Amino acid sequence: MADEAGRNLRPLTLHVPEPKFRPGDAVSFDDMVFPEAGSVARPPVDADPSTLRDLPFSLIRVLDPEGKAVGPWDPRLPVERVKHMLRGMMLTRTYDDRMFRAQRQGKTSFYMKCTGEEAVAIAAAEALHRDDMCFPSYRQQGLLIGREWPLVDMMCQVYSNAGDRLKGRQLPIMYSVKDAGFFSISGNLATQYPQAVGWAMASAVKGDTRIAASWVGEGSTAEGDFHSACIFASVYRAPVILNIVNNQWAISSFAGFAGAEATTFAARGLGYGIAALRVDGNDALAVYAATEWAAERARTNCGPTLIEHFTYRVEAHSTSDDPSAYRSAEEAKNFPLGDPIERLKQHLIRLGEWDEASHDALQAELTEQVRAAGREAEKLGVLSGTAFNHGFETIFEDVFAEMPQHLKEQSEQMAEERRAAGV
Amino acid sequence: MTTMNMIQAINSAMDVTMERDNGVVVMGEDVGYFGGVFRATAGLQKKYGKTRVFDTPINECGIIGVAVGMAAYGMRPVPEIQFADYIYPGLDQLISEAARLRYRSAGEFTCPITVRSPFGGGIFGGQTHSQSPEGIFTHVAGLKTVIPSNPYDAKGLLIAAIEDPDPVLFFEPKRIYNGPFDGHYDRPVQPWSKHASSEVPEGYYTVPLGKAAVVRAGEAVTILCYGTMVHVALGVVEASGIDAEVIDLRTLLPLDIDTIQASVEKTGRCVIVHEATRTGGFGAELSAQVQERCFPYLEAPIERVTGWDTPYPHSLEWAYFPGPVRLGEALKRVMKD
Secondary structure: OEOOOOOEOOOOOOOOOOOOOOOOOOOOOOOOOOOOOOOOOOOOOOOOHHHOOOHHHOOEOOEOOOOOEOOOOOOOOOHHHHHHHHHHHHHHHHHHHHHHHHHHOOOOOOOOOOOOOHHHHHHHHHHOOOOOEEEOOOOOHHHHHHOOOOHHHHHHHHHOOOOOOOOOOOOOOOOOEHHHOEOOOOOOOOOHHHHHHHHHHHHHHOOOOOOEEEEEEOHHHHOHHHHHHHHHHHHOOOOEEEEEEEOOEEOOEEHHHHOOOOOOOOOHHHHHOOEEEEEEOOOHHHHHHHHHHHHHHHHOOOOOEEEEEEOOOOOOOOOOOOHHHOOOOHHHHHOOOOOHHHHHHHHHHHOOOOOHHHHHHHHHHHHHHHHHHHHHHHHOOOOOOOOOOOOHHHHHOOOOOOOOHHHHHHHHHHHHHHHHHOO | OEEOOHHHHHHHHHHHHHHHOOOEEEEEOOOOOOOOOOOOOOOHHHHHOOOOEEEOOOOHHHHHHHHHHHHHHOOEEEEEOOOHHHOHHHHHHHHHHHOOHHHHOOOOOOOOOEEEEEEOOOOOOHHHOOOOOHHHHHOOOOOEEEOOOOHHHHHHHHHHHHHOOOOEEEEEEHHHOOOOOOOOOOOOOOOHHHOHHHEEOOOOOOOOOOOOEEEEOOOOEEEEEOOHHHHHHHHHHHHHOOOEEEEEOOEEEOOOHHHHHHHHHHHOOEEEEEEEEOOOOHHHHHHHHHHHHHHHHOOOOOEEEEEOOOOOOOOOHHHHOOOHHHHHHHHHHHHOO
16 A cells, blocks of 8 residues: 555564464474584684684584484593583482472572583583683572582572571572682673673783683573673683573573574674584583683683573473463473483493493482481571571671671661560 | 452553553563563463564663663553563663653653563562662652552552653562562461452553552651552551551652641651662652751651661561561651650
């Protein structure tokens, strides 16, 4: 139809993304086509980013369907280190299960599991140096477990109890462990990304040898902080690894609302001239290899690397979420990249280094380890609205290095009012 | 009339305005198919379609910036920021753009957006799910700030906000979404259905912006409050037997100073309650205005009962929350002489 100016123009339409499957839908991921394990070339770590433009659209995979490690990205790890990763992933899942139950039992307010994504953090912890600095999101508890940080300390944080070094201030799972190179977690999304770049820049300014790594979910790449991190990392060739954990869902929003319909998340690196890899996030050996490559690149002043880990969020976003309201339960079962623990287990079995009996024995040992840690942590209390695990005066500590007068007055006022009211 | 909780009332306000005006669009993280993490937009996408109720990327700057652009086109966007604690990446668009668009273009471009956002504590949300940032916005010239305290007001105020020709921050006290809360965290929660203000008309009505409500008439002292704190104040007054006048501000800016002034001139005493931090908080503005207008009538210093000047703690939430103990003590002090 002609408009007022007599032009015959078509009406515009707005595209709003829609995921393929909703609750109750039968799920088939047949259209997800991945390169075969071993088929992606491994460039030298000092390769110019302009020669790496195919990698963001591919998928680095090491474990083939039978569990054999194949191709140039096979990190050829000693079997003991592979077993260490398997143990770390199993311990992470066992810990998650226990803490999730603790939340359901009313012992804390909140919890977040990383089920299905264990390889992303555990393999990174294995590949990085122990003193490299991590700026995680809230779903990389595996970094602490991979670095063998005591479970009791983590549980005390989740319980906000008397043993919580953070004085009960932070929401459960928002750990801070400087001694494990683990930055204080923020609930605000992607804020850690430019901070990791800044830490890496400082390390370079000082002639240090340590590098930084950060993690965000694919949903959080939409935040402006993501751009801030990439532009600074690119401009200063910061020794940093920027990980994107693409677990397909940001609460109820599928990856399409972060741009996945248009391109891959790894491809974001191209516009910044940052080397970018796309990795099978459920393949611990592939995650290890990609992290090792990026770390070596950073350590030799070749600049930052962006790594997209393609994986799946098997469980709810958090204990406050119910995914059955927005996605098909079949997705997790049918996800074509399988389960990271199961795949590494098959690999070890194929090597003749593992069997069902040794797996069951390890699981029993880890279950007992977590149970024992849980008992110890709970001796120091659990979260409760009526029994306070930290002195009221701690509310006013650490706002500043030195407490200003107004906070001293407010602290006194609190004590006075409670005394006067007899509580 | 039907019984609604705060969520249902807020949902109904968007439903009613979307029905009346096809320029009203709802946008934000998880608001579409899922209907919002607090379910405030449940059913709206199904009813009005994906181009009027849509999920967004996780980018608060984008959510508000896009809303400003849609408003410039002539629509009435109602963006949701999932928690007020996450609004800060959008501040440039709100403070530098939305608030000043009418002024800097001399009315050529306007910005009738309503930013909805759950705020406040009392839910063990820790420092990133508990903040009360309203004082940041009342400090900005060009923004209106509205905070309801019950389902009836929530619906009427939200409709008025959406129809308002200028940008409105609509902060929803998430602690009272499902029932009023008097600050006694150790007692069972009452549902809204037992409260008269849960009687909400199904259709269109407005509660005008800029008008406070005297929710309890009294002679002895004026309590100024809004949101969750209205219920804390009413609970304390009932328990103390003090004949206090409780004023629910409902709109912080523009402020209904006439209602406040009349009350303080009558009672001669004033206690201000909010959950936000104290220094430079909205209570400071209220205290200044009451002092400026009512000085000859004041019989005691104005008291402020507020959150402490610290980040919101997780496990010590009930020591931080300005609940019945603190308000009770403040009332004793102000009534002393």
